Amino acid sequence: MGAPADAAGLLERVRFGEDGLVPAIVQDATDGRVLTLAWMNRESLARTLERRETWFWSRSRQELWHKGATSGNTQAVRSVALDCDGDAIVVRVDQTGVACHTGEPTCFHVPLDDAPGDEPFAAVADLERTVAERAAAADPGASYTARLLAKGIDTVCKKVGEEATEVVIAAKGRERGQVVYESADLLYHLAVLWSAAGVRFEEVAAELASRRRPG
Known part of the structure; x- marks a missing residue:
């Protein structure tokens, strides 16, 4: 089964890189925190739009992966937006469990300055x-x-x-x-x-x- 018609239209607007990938920023729909930065190819983005859960492309394993398939820490998709240049995506999700494989709520938990952390x-x-x-x-x-x-x-x-x-x-x-x-x-x-x-x-x-x- 392919992506819905409106999803297919979005796919045509995405400027995938030479490697066939586009960066996907995953954001918590409730509190606005950035949970992770991952990569999508055309197929993983189509699955994300169709199935309303995040799918990515693993550059290390060279394969599609469904977020939470083994950990149970799934991401139910609320919305997907394309930036003005068409070369980056923001996915707003309802996170189940934690987003990071380390057990932290977000992958962005390592401070590089003295500013306060989470909102x-x-x-x-x-x-x-x-x-x-x-x-x-x-x-x-x-x-x-x-x-x-x-x-x-x-x-x-x-x-x-x-x-x-x-x-x-x-x-x-x-x-x-x-x-x-x-x-x-x-x-x-x-x-x-x-x-x-x-x-x-x-x-x-x-x-x-x-x-x-x-x-």
């Missing part, structure tokens, strides 16, 4: 993924997260209220370090609440973005 929201997105993995565990008692979710949304809501109170108490006591600590607890329990309520972090981020005002 702050990236940690929240990682937290959401962790909560989802714990929630999906076969044993509902395997983790605190799973046990909390098993008790129902009323219990989860109560915990969020308790953690919010802890933040307020720490702030009123001018305990800066404790505010940071309790805020992290609150964000964790809020992520559990999102899971229980069927809310995605990206929905919350989109709502925040919609409230931006110029100036």
Whole structure:
């Protein structure tokens, strides 16, 4: 089966290099982080567009490879965009597990300067993924997260209220370090609440973005 008609049109616009390859930047659709840089030939790009999961060309093995086929760390494709010169691609994905073979969330985890690392929201997105993995565990008692979710949304809501109170108490006591600590607890329990309520972090981020005002 070939790529859909609209995909075939995109393929004709891609300027593959002399080696038949084009660089593909893979970006997390939720938090915007760059996950990896890989290479695609015409066939792997066609499969990516058709099957909505990333396929690449391995320059070392000289063969097609389906991301996550052995590790389970698959990438569900949200969108594929071509740059203005037609010689590079950005693929926005929903990442399952980690992107890097080292076990890191992204392949770009080695700092070359003293600038801060991940964007702050990236940690929240990682937290959401962790909560989802714990929630999906076969044993509902395997983790605190799973046990909390098993008790129902009323219990989860109560915990969020308790953690919010802890933040307020720490702030009123001018305990800066404790505010940071309790805020992290609150964000964790809020992520559990999102899971229980069927809310995605990206929905919350989109709502925040919609409230931006110029100036």
